[in-house]
Amino acid sequence: MTQDRCAFCDGILGVTSRETIEHFRPKAGFPELAFAWPNLFPACDFCQAQKQRNGDWDEGLLPPDEAGYRFSRFFYCDPDTGEINPNPAASEADQKRAKVTTRLFGLNTKKRRKSRRREWRRYRRAKGAVQIDDLDCRFFVEALVA
Template identity: 40%
Template sequence: MRKQQRPPIPAVLEEHSEKWNKQWKQRKQENPSATFQWYQHQGRAARDWILADLREMTQGHCAFCDGFPLENTSGEPVEHFRPKSDERFFHLAYSWENLFYCCEACQKCKREQWDDDLLKPDAVDYEFETYFQFDFTTGAIEPNRFSTPDAQRRASVTIAMYGLDSEVRQRHRRLELRKWQKCGTDEDLNDFAYRDFLHAG
């Protein structure tokens, strides 16, 4: 999970997010089974107004697994970090700080789960090396065994919730590393998936 720097809030959310958050909260309180649909602005879903900024934040990679590219694999590449269907977080459905560019696999794994220990990749104090380490033989990701128990616990929660250590992802990391090594390190790292794995390897 690569560290990210969040760009300024898009104008459409700066103008409308407070109103939309209130509308979604009211809708869910009145009808708990209501399903989420993006509110519209000038005939376009709010999602479509913010995708470019979210994509910029990760250079087109998934914010959590660092998969790349997403366009051909994710019909709805926006993750609500704190779940929009959880009554504790209704008011954050359109909050810029709660939205991430995210692949379908990570979203399907996490669904509407929440844990206060979940790591947020744009947090000021987040650094990959503090929490995670790789096994370059297998492609596995695991908590950094030299970190504090608290950091290891948070890493474990994040790995489990987004399925970061699945066999499929281990295999994909190994394949991407071989591709990276074959191409040579003069290539742009942002053109590859799993950049932390490649950089460390």
């Protein structure tokens, strides 16, 4: 389903991080969903730890399989900083969802911003010799070349 990627940060599981199973709606608040497939996503241990540390749940959190989801609808990528930010052209509600998702999963930590800048440089320097599917955080480069 996620092509061996973390469903939240798109990191390559087992290479850049340990693979875990994330309960999108936390077990503590939603025990009835503890074993429900639609609530379970492959995730890296970093995303999972960040989510637990940053509050674990918010109704606005974006599920990775939301119908009609498009990254660019919610997010804007900054190639200079490596940050992902709410798309300024999105509705106020969508910007709020982007913000809470970024915060809970720690998507703009220093390590992640640095990694995205590195992958963007790597892609540009390769001039077609590196495929987007070979990169960590594919969505970031995809959004910048679109």
